[in-house]
Amino acid sequence: MTTNELTRRGFLTGVGSLAVAFTLGPAVLDQQAAQAVAAGRRPGVRIDETPADDSLAWLVLTPAGVTIHSGKVELGTGVQTALTQIVVEELHLPTGRVGYVQGDTQVTPDQGTTAGSKTIQNGGPELRRAAATAFQALLDLAAEWFGVSRDRLVASDGVISVAGTRRRVTYEQLLANADLVLVADRDAPLASPDDYRIVGQSEPRVELPDKVTARFRYVHDVRVPGMLHGRVIRPAGRNARFQAIDPGSLDRARAIPGFVTVVQRDNFVGVVADTEWAAIQAANPSTGIEVTWEDGQPLVAQESLPEALRDPANHYRTVEVVGVGDVDEALPAASIQVEASYFTPFQMHAAMGPSCAVADVRSQPDRETGVRATVWSSTQNVYNLRDSVASLLGLPSGSVRVIYEEGAGCYGHNGADDVAGDAALLSEAAGRPVRVQWSRQDEHGWEPLGPAMAHDLRGGVTNGEVVAWEHITSTPTHVSRPNANPGTLIAGALTGTLPSPLPNSSGNTGTRNGPVNYTFPNRRVIGKLVRSFETTGETSGTPAAPLRYRFMRSTALRSLGGFSNSFANESFLDELAAASGADPLELRLRSLDDPRAIAVVEALSEVWAARPSGGDGAGAGIAFQRYEAEFAYVAAYAEVTVDADSGAIRVPRVVVAHDCGLIINPDGLRNQIEGNVIQGIGRTLKEEVHFDARGVTSVVWEQNQFNPTPQYPVLRFSEVPDIEITLIDRPHEPAWGSGEPAIGCVPGAIGNAVFAATGVRIRTLPMTPARVLDALA
Amino acid sequence: MPTPLTRTLVVNGEDRTVTVADDGEQLLYVLRNQLDQRGPRFGCGVAQCGACTVLVDGEIRRSCVTPLRTVPEGASVATLDGLDANGAHPLQRAFIEQQAAQCAFCVNGIIMGAAGWLEQRNESGETAAPSDEEIAAFLSGEVGESTFNYLCRCGAHVRMIRAIRQAAEELLS
Ligand code: FES
Ligand code: FES
Numbered sequence: 026m027t028t029n030e031l032t033r034r035g036f037l038t039g040v041g042s043l044a045v046a047f048t049l050g051p052a053v054l055d056q057q058a059a060q061a062v063a064a065g066r067r068p069g070v071r072i073d074e075t076p077a078d079d080s081l082a083w084l085v086l087t088p089a090g091v092t093i094h095s096g097k098v099e100l101g102t103g104v105q106t107a108l109t110q111i112v113v114e115e116l117h118l119p120t121g122r123v124g125y126v127q128g129d130t131q132v133t134p135d136q137g138t139t140a141g142s143k144t145i146q147n148g149g150p151e152l153r154r155a156a157a158t159a160f161q162a163l164l165d166l167a168a169e170w171f172g173v174s175r176d177r178l179v180a181s182d183g184v185i186s187v188a189g190t191r192r193r194v195t196y197e198q199l200l201a202n203a204d205l206v207l208v209a210d211r212d213a214p215l216a217s218p219d220d221y222r223i224v225g226q227s228e229p230r231v232e233l234p235d236k237v238t239a240r241f242r243y244v245h246d247v248r249v250p251g252m253l254h255g256r257v258i259r260p261a262g263r264n265a266r267f268q269a270i271d272p273g274s275l276d277r278a279r280a281i282p283g284f285v286t287v288v289q290r291d292n293f294v295g296v297v298a299d300t301e302w303a304a305i306q307a308a309n310p311s312t313g314i315e316v317t318w319e320d321g322q323p324l325v326a327q328e329s330l331p332e333a334l335r336d337p338a339n340h341y342r343t344v345e346v347v348g349v350g351d352v353d354e355a356l357p358a359a360s361i362q363v364e365a366s367y368f369t370p371f372q373m374h375a376a377m378g379p380s381c382a383v384a385d386v387r388s389q390p391d392r393e394t395g396v397r398a399t400v401w402s403s404t405q406n407v408y409n410l411r412d413s414v415a416s417l418l419g420l421p422s423g424s425v426r427v428i429y430e431e432g433a434g435c436y437g438h439n440g441a442d443d444v445a446g447d448a449a450l451l452s453e454a455a456g457r458p459v460r461v462q463w464s465r466q467d468e469h470g471w472e473p474l475g476p477a478m479a480h481d482l483r484g485g486v487t488n489g490e491v492v493a494w495e496h497i498t499s500t501p502t503h504v505s506r507p508n509a510n511p512g513t514l515i516a517g518a519l520t521g522t523l524p525s526p527l528p529n530s531s532g533n534t535g536t537r538n539g540p541v542n543y544t545f546p547n548r549r550v551i552g553k554l555v556r557s558f559e560t561t562g563e564t565s566g567t568p569a570a571p572l573r574y575r576f577m578r579s580t581a582l583r584s585l586g587g588f589s590n591s592f593a594n595e596s597f598l599d600e601l602a603a604a605s606g607a608d609p610l611e612l613r614l615r616s617l618d619d620p621r622a623i624a625v626v627e628a629l630s631e632v633w634a635a636r637p638s639g640g641d642g643a644g645a646g647i648a649f650q651r652y653e654a655e656f657a658y659v660a661a662y663a664e665v666t667v668d669a670d671s672g673a674i675r676v677p678r679v680v681v682a683h684d685c686g687l688i689i690n691p692d693g694l695r696n697q698i699e700g701n702v703i704q705g706i707g708r709t710l711k712e713e714v715h716f717d718a719r720g721v722t723s724v725v726w727e728q729n730q731f732n733p734t735p736q737y738p739v740l741r742f743s744e745v746p747d748i749e750i751t752l753i754d755r756p757h758e759p760a761w762g763s764g765e766p767a768i769g770c771v772p773g774a775i776g777n778a779v780f781a782a783t784g785v786r787i788r789t790l791p792m793t794p795a796r797v798l799d800a801l802a
Numbered sequence: 803m804p805t806p807l808t809r810t811l812v813v814n815g816e817d818r819t820v821t822v823a824d825d826g827e828q829l830l831y832v833l834r835n836q837l838d839q840r841g842p843r844f845g846c847g848v849a850q851c852g853a854c855t856v857l858v859d860g861e862i863r864r865s866c867v868t869p870l871r872t873v874p875e876g877a878s879v880a881t882l883d884g885l886d887a888n889g890a891h892p893l894q895r896a897f898i899e900q901q902a903a904q905c906a907f908c909v910n911g912i913i914m915g916a917a918g919w920l921e922q923r924n925e926s927g928e929t930a931a932p933s934d935e936e937i938a939a940f941l942s943g944e945v946g947e948s949t950f951n952y953l954c955r956c957g958a959h960v961r962m963i964r965a966i967r968q969a970a971e972e973l974l975s
Contacts, residue, residue, distance in 0.1 A: 101905025101956060229901060236906035237894045237913065239841035239883040246840050282804065282823035301835055302827040306804075377845055377853060377907045377955040433907035434956040465846040692901055696958065700904055703957030726850040726953065741951060742941035745959040 070162050070205045072155040074134040081134045083155035083209055084112070086163075088201040091116065092124040096136025097148035099127060099232065100405065101434035102764050103693040104144045106231045110689055111149050114224045115156035115216055116163075117180040118196075125231070128407045128429025131394070138406040138506065140437065140581065142652060142762030145689060149760055157213035166199040218687065218756040225756065227692035244403045244430035245381045245462060252383065253285055254301040255451040255461040256308035258294040259471055260519070262719030263574045264321025267292045274315035278307045287314060288454040293519035295447060297455045301462070308464075322559075322573045323718035330576075331368045331789075334479040334499040334555055339575065341527065341566050342554040346536045350547030352483075355493035359485020363604050365597055367480040369589035369772075369790045371714035374475070374582055375726075375737060378433030379468040380440030384414075384448035385458035390424055397424040398452075402445040403432025409507045410442050414449050417511035417520075436583040436704070440472040442507045446516030466724040469737055471515060474714055475582025476501040476555075478535070480593035486605040491616060494545045496594065499553035501576050502527050503534040503585040518572060527556060527566030531586070533653055538587035538769055540654045541594050543616035577716065584765040587653070588708065588772065592790065595648035595773025599780065609777065613649050621684055621755075622651060625660040628682035628751045632662050639781035642667050646777025652766035657685035658753075661702075661770035663746075665778040669801060672794030675744070676706050676775060681767055682751040686758035697763040699748050705771025707740035711791050807870055811877055813837055814884025825871035829863070830854045832870055833881060841882025841910045845953070852911030852952035855918075856881050862918040864950065882910045885917065892972040893917055896965040904956035912941065912952050916966045919945075920973060931970040937963045 069087035073080040085092045093112050099105040109123050126132055128139075136148050160180070167185040168175045171192055179188050186193035218224075235241035260267065270289065278284055278296065283303035288295045294316055298304040307313035325333045333339055356362060383401040390397040397420055404410040407427040415425040432441055444461050452459040463471075478500040485493035505524065511517030512524040528534065531552035539550040557576050559569045582588075598616075602609045610626065610633045617623050626649050636645035644667075649660045662680040667673075679702050688694055715723040715735045723737040772790060780786045785800045804824030811818055813833070820836045828847075833839040833856065845853030847866045854866040857880040858873060873879070885891045889898065893913045896902070903909050919940050923932065936945065941962075943951040954962065 101907070103904070229898065230903070233898055233901065233903060233906065234889050236903060237882075237897045237909055238885075238887060238889045239839070239881070239910065241906070242840070243843075243907065245843065280803070282806075300823075300831075302822070302824060302831045305831075306824065375955060377851065377905070377953060378843060379845075431905070434905035436955075462844065465848060465850075696901060696904060696961070699960055700957030703959055704955070725846060725848055727951070731848070739953060739955060740957075740959075742938040742954075742959050742963065743935075743944060744942075745938065745963075748960055 068202065068204050069200045070159055070203050070207065072159050073206055073208050076208050081132060083134060083152060084159055086159055086196070086200055088197045090124060091118065092126055093152060094133045095125060095127045095148065095152065096133045097127070097144040098139045098405070098429045099431055100139060101431065102697060103230055103690065106228055107145055107689040107693055108149060108152055109231060110223045110226070110228055111153050112156040114221055115153055116160050117182065119182045120223055120228055130407050130411045130427050135408045138409070140405050142656070142764040142766060145760050145762045146656070149689070151209070153215065154211060154213055155209040157215050158207055158210040161210070161213050162205055162207055163196060163199055166203055167194055170194050170199060221756070224689055225754070226690070228690055230693070242430065243378065244401060244432045245378060247383045247401045247430055247460070249383060249385060249458045252458040252460055253297050253299060253455055254304040255295050255297045255448060255459040256304045257447050257461065257463070257467060258296070258308050258314065258316055259467060260292050261318035262320060263324060263577060265318035265719065266321060267294065268317040268319050271315040271317065274310070274313065278313040281306050281313065286455055288451055290450070290520045293450060293516055295451045297451050297459055320719070324577065324716060324720070325575050326718065327716055330370065330477050331479050334477060335481070335553070339555050340499070340553045341556045341560055341564055342529065344530055344552045344554065345549065346532065346552055347540045347548055347550035352493050352495050352547045352549045355547035356483060356485045356495070359487045359492050361486040361604050362483070363600055364483045365600055365788060366482070367593040367596060367788045369478045369592065371477045371577060371579070372475045372582060372708055372712045373469065373472055373714055373737060374436045374439035375469065375739060376433040376435055376439055379463040379465055380444035380472070381432065381460070381462040382441070382445035382448040383458060383460045384445065384452040386418060386449055386452040388456065394426070395424055396426045398426070398449060400425065400427045400445050400449060401430045402427055403430055403435065403441045404445065405435065405438065405441070406506065410445055412509040413442070413507040413511055413514050413517065414445060416509050417446055417514060417517050418449055418453055437475070437581040438473055438506050440468055443471070443515040446511070446514035450516050450520070469724040470721045473505060473578050473580040476503060476576065476579030478586060478589040480589065482593060482597040484597060484601050486601050489605055489607055491543065491545045491601055492547060494541070494548040496539055496590070497551045497553060498531070498536050498539050498586065498590060499555055500531070500535040500586060501555040501557045501579045503579065503581055504528060505578065505580040523568040523570060523572055526568065527554065527560070529566065535586040536590065537585045537653055538590045538594070538650055542619065542622055542651045542654055544618050545616065577720065583704065584768050587650070587765070587769045589790070591648065591650045591769035592772035592776065595650070595770070596776045596786065596788065599646065599777045600786065603780070610647055613647070621658050622649070624753060625649065625658045625682040625684050628753065629660050629662045629680060632680050637664060640784065642669060642782055644778045644781030644783070646774045646779070646781055648770040648773030648777065650769045652761070652769070656761045657683065657763060657766035659683050659767045659770050661767065661774045663771070663774035663778045665775060665782055667779055667782045667797060672797035672801070674710055674775070674779060674792055674797060676746045679746045680749045681770070682753065683763070683767060684753040684755060685761040685763050685766065686755045687760040688752060688754045689760055691752055694752060694763050695750050698750050698767045701765065701767035702748050702771060703740055703745055705768040706744070706746070706775065709772040709775045709790055709792060711738050711740065711793070713791050809870060809873065809875055811873065811879050813839070813879045814881060822870055826869045828866055829856070829868040829870055829873055830865035833865060833879070839881045839883045841914070843907060843910050850951065852915060852950060853908060855911040855914040857914060857918045860918065860921065862915055862948065862950065880914070882914055885913065892969040893966070896969040896972070897962070900961045900965040900968065902961035902965040903958050908952065908954040912954070912962055915941070915950070915952055916969070920970050924973070929974065931967060931974055934963050934967060937966045
């Protein structure tokens with residue numbers, strides 16, 4: 026036996042030990058079928074998170090198959106495939122023979138939030154250790170089976186044989202005689218990267234066949250027995266208060282065939298009906314209920330955002346994130362001094378599918394499990410959502426079960442959690458399971474946004490070297506994910522619970538990628554933390570009652586502050602290059618000392634050397650960043666054309682050099698980088714949340730006769746560039762995630778290209794035709 | 803008061819009869835909630851994203867803005883669910899070969915839209931496969947009469963264009 030802590034307590038019964046047959050691909054598990062499978066004791070090997078009796082398992086191996094229990098969930102980025110590759114590699118199994126259960130508070134260990142490009146980086150090693158522990162157990166079992174020492178055994182594709190003989194045993198045979206529960210061993214020997222067979226290969230996405238044949242079950246497709254449909258009716262403004270439901274409209278709603286009930290608690294209003302169509306009709310003010318709202322405090326106006334973010338009266342805290350050398354001394358002494366300010370507006374996740382959840386809140390707990398409320402959700406963190414829904418319903422955490430079901434790609438903390446709170450309140454009131462799907466207008470209008478950001482930079486250059494660098498970032502919070510406070514959900518806030526206090530730092534959130542990786546001798550990065558709502562004092566981030574927003578609720582949008590901070594940094598470095606007559610690529614190389622950073626920038630040298638000459642409406646720009654200033658290295662090159670008559674910018678070509686360490690799946694990585702580039706161009710050229718004193722007015726994708734004011738468009742197929750990608754693989758380095766490192770380079774590269782093309786620098790996103798024309802004028 | 807309606811539709815080749823309490827109910831909800839179709843998806847409800855795309859008598863339709871009363875009795879409705887259950891349709895195979903998706907929420911619309919468009923091109927006697935630019939123009943609502951734009955928020959565009967071209971070439975050969 027290995028030195029692992031070893032218990033022989035057999036398999037726990039219950040959902041913890043469900044399994045998928047070896048021969049099946051990872052299928053969408055029907056919950057009831059899965060529980061039935063799980064009910065019996067079975068032989069096998071199980072790898073637990075901790076030695077505790079109630080520990081959840083990472084991995085279950087039975088004669089029928091292997092199942093991964095992943096706390097990290099598939100958000101559409103391909104991590105299910107990549108994590109499976111990691112596990113299969115350590116288990117010496119072929120691909121396609123492993124089941125995957127993800128994000129279920131009754132089954133999967135708590136691996137925190139699936140976000141921040143941390144799934145491969147942090148979730149991968151956890152599952153890898155579990156798989157390595159299981160593999161050691163299999164070797165032990167085989168050594169016993171053959172009566173030989175372990176060093177004579179070789180494993181391949183689910184078979185262990187004795188070297189130099191024809192003696193072989195399958196995993197199925199070994200597992201049929203095993204009954205082991207082990208704890209994942211941090212020190213279990215790992216397969217050497219030199220021997221990798223599956224890690225590093227472009228394995229196709231495991232769930233894609235189901236997705237192109239409409240067999241795949243998204244959260245929108247979850248149906249449970251007795252389920253009703255709900256819709257929410259949001260206040261007429263972020264600070265509006267409920268006044269009344271027009272009685273006539275209530276009668277009208279009641280006459281809708283299938284109508285069940287209206288639920289109103291404080292500012293929370295929703296309808297429930299037998300059918301989805303009836304719920305939609307009941308929630309529609311022209312066919313169903315009409316609610317009147319009393320206007321509240323007006324939001325800070327969209328036009329005044331740049332000044333308002335910088336206004337000390339809106340800051341509850343200032344933090345110094347970087348302080349190296351002495352900027353105050355070095356800057357005035359520099360021979361060239363430059364100052365510039367940048368701005369990014371509120372932007373949104375704008376998922377293709379609106380937020381949706383199903384909740385089944387019972388009056389009595391389930392006799393076996395003690396569960397009273399079950400929620401199906403596309404949340405990024407089932408445990409946090411469990412805690413917030415539990416407190417919203419006044420239940421202990423243990424009596425709420427949250428089960429992950431994939432939604433449309435989310436790109437951060439969008440409405441997925443909020444809609445689960447809506448469904449929970451409506452189910453509680455209706456006494457039946459309720460499915461709630463937001464309308465597009467609910468989604469655009471109420472999803473938690475990526476906040477606006479203002480940047481003020483100062484820099485000095487002497488003898489071609491940047492000698493001083495200061496970056497002040499002013500922004501509301503980039504993190505307001507759910508926690509045990511129900512006020513972190515819209516439903517909780519509308520029913521009178523205040524949100525959690527604003528954070529005390531902007532560390533890896535608002536000032537993410539504020540710090541640069543350049544070796545400038547004197548640098549300072551400062552975060553001005555902007556209060557989203559009225560707080561209990563000038564320097565307090567604690568909300569004051571009643572809740573009154575100054576700026577709309579904001580949270581984590583792909584790369585958080587990194588997108589806009591890198592836009593400012595990389596634009597400003599170009600401004601310093603221009604002011605001092607330096608080549609932008611040369612200046613970057615000269616200011617870097619990390620060989621891996623230098624390698625990604627150098628990977629663009631050739632394309633940079635052959636770039637359009639600029640000045641005639643066509644130009645190229647580059648940008649570099651290290652994700653969070655400490656992980657993946659990315660350099661990007663963008664070419665643009667600028668139409669001087671219309672002001673339209675086109676981006677025909679983007680080249681990216683990317684080093685995120687060991688590459689698990691090269692094609693999956695390319696897919697992520699392409700997505701970063703395309704979404705990044707959209708955010709650079711088109712995307713801006715429009716709002717008035719009450720709330721968001723850009724509630725659909727395109728402006729048209731029905732939606733005459735500016736809406737929230739994203740990049741179209743005809744606007745997508747050619748994308749070339751150079752991947753730098755580092756098989757002996759840790760694998761880092763790729764979900765968001767590349768997006769930060771996009772706005773800087775484009776802004777720098779526009780400058781090269783026109784001689785004009787655009788410091789405000791998005792670079793719309795109107796802004797370009799203004800700048801050119 | 804809403805007007806009830808009973809309709810028989812030929813959904814993916816099969817006769818299906820549905821009754822709705824309100825003949826204004828959009829085809830999307832009928833398909834998803836009464837006819838067990840998962841392919842058509844709700845994305846926007848205002849004809850701006852393509853997620854709900856189906857073919858009605860071969861025509862590309864946005865089912866989120868197609869009241870059931872406007873769908874003729876006996877009309878044929880094709881959804882992704884029925885394109886080929888084994889994923890053997892050239893578009894499905896090409897999307898897998900090109901790994902042309904991330905979350906794939908948009909894929910229903912893009913495959914069904916492309917299927918309808920390629921079929922129309924074929925019927926109009928077009929013998930060449932569309933270029934990447936033509937495919938991008940189609941998906942951006944810039945071809946012919948159609949102004950239907952197809953969204954993909956994840957950014958799998960390049961792969962999808964490649965997949966549609968691959969399928970178009972295969973369908974022609
Ligand atoms: S859902 Fe029909 S076009 Fe968007
Ligand atoms: S793949 Fe996610 S929206 Fe297209």
